[in-house]
Amino acid sequence: MVRDDWVVGGDRRAAAAERIYAAAADLVIHDGLDGLDIDVLAARVHCSRATIYRHAGGKAQIRDAVLLRVAARIVDTVRHAVDGLEGPERVLTAITVAVDQIRADPVRRLMMSSGTVPGLSELHSSPVLSSLAAELSGLTDEDPQAALWIVHVVLSLAFMPIGDSRTEREVLQRFVTPAFAR
Incomplete structure (x- = not known):
C-alpha cells in the first residue's frame, strides 16, 4: 500500500506550516478573518485539527502569520x-508605495472593508514597524518619533484615503516631505 503523505520531502514542519498558511490566506480572502475556522482549514489541507495546531498554532497564530x-x-x-532614493523623495515614495501595496493586497483590502483590524491598536506603535519605516524611508535611529509618525501616516492613508492618488501625493508633498527636507 502506498501512503499518500500530504507533506513530502525537505523540512516537513516548515512545509506543513507553509501549506497551512497558504490555505489560511485563501480562506481569509474568501471568508474574512472572522470566518477563519480550524475545521475548514484542516479539511482544506487534508489533515486533522491536531496537525494544524502542531504545525501552525491556533487561530490567532495563523492569523498573525498570514498578516x-x-x-x-x-x-x-x-x-x-526606494532603492537609490534619499531625503524627502525617499520618504514620499516609501509612504505612497506602502499605501498602494496595502490597498492592493486582497487580505488587507478585506480587513479595511470590514472596518476592523485585529491588533490595530498595537500595530501603530510596533517597534518592528517603526524600525522598518525608518529603514525604508532612510531615517536614522536618532529620530524614532519620525519613524513612528510615518507608520501612522501610512496606516491612516490605508484606512482613510484622501481623494484620489494624485490628491494624496500632493497632500504628502505639501505636509509630509517638508518635515524631512534637510
Whole structure:
C-alpha cells in the first residue's frame, strides 16, 4: 500500500506550516478573518485539527502569520521602490508605495472593508514597524518619533484615503516631505 503523505520531502514542519498558511490566506480572502475556522482549514489541507495546531498554532497564530506574510511582501516592494532614493523623495515614495501595496493586497483590502483590524491598536506603535519605516524611508535611529509618525501616516492613508492618488501625493508633498527636507 502506498501512503499518500500530504507533506513530502525537505523540512516537513516548515512545509506543513507553509501549506497551512497558504490555505489560511485563501480562506481569509474568501471568508474574512472572522470566518477563519480550524475545521475548514484542516479539511482544506487534508489533515486533522491536531496537525494544524502542531504545525501552525491556533487561530490567532495563523492569523498573525498570514498578516506577517502580507507585510513581508509589502516591505519587499517598498524596499525595491526606494532603492537609490534619499531625503524627502525617499520618504514620499516609501509612504505612497506602502499605501498602494496595502490597498492592493486582497487580505488587507478585506480587513479595511470590514472596518476592523485585529491588533490595530498595537500595530501603530510596533517597534518592528517603526524600525522598518525608518529603514525604508532612510531615517536614522536618532529620530524614532519620525519613524513612528510615518507608520501612522501610512496606516491612516490605508484606512482613510484622501481623494484620489494624485490628491494624496500632493497632500504628502505639501505636509509630509517638508518635515524631512534637510
